[in-house]
Amino acid sequence: MTIKRIPTGILAVFLFFLIQSSVLKNLSYSGAVPNLLLILTVSYGYLRGERAAMWTGFFSGLLLDIFGMNVLGLYALMFVYLGYLAGLCHSWYEPMEFRIPLFMILGGDIAVLMIQFILFFVLNGDFGFKYYLAGKALPELAMTMITSVAVYPLLLWIEERFVNVDPAEKKKKEDWNVGDLAEAEHKEGSE
Amino acid sequence: MCPVVKQKEERKKLPAKYLLLIFTVICMGLMVFTFTRDIPVTVAEDAAGAVIVPFQKGITRAGSAIVAFVTERHNIEELKAENRRLQDEIDELGRKNAQLLQDGYELAELRELYELDNSYSEYEKTGATIIAASAGNRFNSFIIDKGREDGIEKDMNVIAGTGLVGIVSEVGKNWARVNTIISNGTNVSAAILHNQDNLIVSGDMELMQQGRIRYSQLSGKEQNVHPGDKIVTSNISDKYLPGILIGYISTVDTDSNQLTYSGQLTPVVDFEHLSYVLIIKQKKAELED
Numbered sequence: 374m375t376i377k378r379i380p381t382g383i384l385a386v387f388l389f390f391l392i393q394s395s396v397l398k399n400l401s402y403s404g405a406v407p408n409l410l411l412i413l414t415v416s417y418g419y420l421r422g423e424r425a426a427m428w429t430g431f432f433s434g435l436l437l438d439i440f441g442m443n444v445l446g447l448y449a450l451m452f453v454y455l456g457y458l459a460g461l462c463h464s465w466y467e468p469m470e471f472r473i474p475l476f477m478i479l480g481g482d483i484a485v486l487m488i489q490f491i492l493f494f495v496l497n498g499d500f501g502f503k504y505y506l507a508g509k510a511l512p513e514l515a516m517t518m519i520t521s522v523a524v525y526p527l528l529l530w531i532e533e534r535f536v537n538v539d540p541a542e543k544k545k546k547e548d549w550n551v552g553d554l555a556e557a558e559h560k561e562g563s564e
Numbered sequence: 565m566c567p568v569v570k571q572k573e574e575r576k577k578l579p580a581k582y583l584l585l586i587f588t589v590i591c592m593g594l595m596v597f598t599f600t601r602d603i604p605v606t607v608a609e610d611a612a613g614a615v616i617v618p619f620q621k622g623i624t625r626a627g628s629a630i631v632a633f634v635t636e637r638h639n640i641e642e643l644k645a646e647n648r649r650l651q652d653e654i655d656e657l658g659r660k661n662a663q664l665l666q667d668g669y670e671l672a673e674l675r676e677l678y679e680l681d682n683s684y685s686e687y688e689k690t691g692a693t694i695i696a697a698s699a700g701n702r703f704n705s706f707i708i709d710k711g712r713e714d715g716i717e718k719d720m721n722v723i724a725g726t727g728l729v730g731i732v733s734e735v736g737k738n739w740a741r742v743n744t745i746i747s748n749g750t751n752v753s754a755a756i757l758h759n760q761d762n763l764i765v766s767g768d769m770e771l772m773q774q775g776r777i778r779y780s781q782l783s784g785k786e787q788n789v790h791p792g793d794k795i796v797t798s799n800i801s802d803k804y805l806p807g808i809l810i811g812y813i814s815t816v817d818t819d820s821n822q823l824t825y826s827g828q829l830t831p832v833v834d835f836e837h838l839s840y841v842l843i844i845k846q847k848k849a850e851l852e853d
Binding site: 435 | 577580583584587588590591592593594595597598599608609612615616619620623624627695696697705707733734741748769770773
């Protein structure tokens, strides 16, 4: 792991929260704001693995909790699990593969929206699912997906261009792979 | 990725499963702690406020500047079109003369409203700008740029223009969160202005799309209630100051018990386009002391 990952991660959480809470608020009167922090958490799960995604998810969720909820920890918990689950797909990581992260963002957003519906509507005795679906959930889902098509490649580009460029690590990795191959060949040969 | 490399890396660090467990425990603990103790985790909130709020203020200021610039440019083009339209409107003015009687009726109402405004203009108020909407898409709470340092406290009433917006629900060092009366689960004890019949105003985000919210448990006689009647906060509320205008009755329905009435009302505040609010520094609890 290169040391650049942590500062870029912190910066990304910070910027995405600001954009989500303040910038897009001014632009969108209809109320549909893409869930940028969810995109970030899931993307990092795919790009960096579950450990990094859990940290990202925890701090993203905590920010949402602090500025939006009476009880702290709810969004943090949701986003930590989201990051963990997304991180499980990290082993399939392939720079040009866009479908896997986009599907994960779709699934993650659906899950979060459903949990929101249960916690904020059903437990308040409001079962207006149709209204919630048409008025809130679908617009947000659509916005999130449209945004993620632009944001995920951006994150990927930053990751490939600036973060994963530590030459020592790259070289080390290559050496390892070469070593393994040699070892495996050696084993095969001895059998 | 080669499995051998992965193993080597993970040997040094905590396995992800345990990290997940730790995060789960932390989050659960936070939830239980903040839920049962009902005290804000001030350290975390102040730290977040110190870092985030200055940027939110900057963004809001820049955003309003851009909007002002764009609307000004837009306005010049619009003014020409409007000029033509105004010529047509002059003809219409004759017809509008007939409405003067109606206006006279409204004047009486507005005078009454003015007296109402005076009743809470005596309290000390402070203005604040909305710098962020809360999480999610519902505009049911928002963050303002004033906090503990500016003398804001929990449960202070928030108004915009002449109408009730909501109540301060959380206060940080330099920010505070306002919960609006239109959000689901919010109930405000209110009364009809002219006869002081009590009722409960409940937030409803679904109805709010049509610009309305709900009221219920209105007692009194049906002939005393008419669409257009003003609803104000009542004396018996424990958090809201009395006499703040909430809105006007739109519909009246008889409940199944034939004793109380419920229906919809139109709030006076335009919740879609809020950007500046006033916080009344006088709290109801202190008023009673």
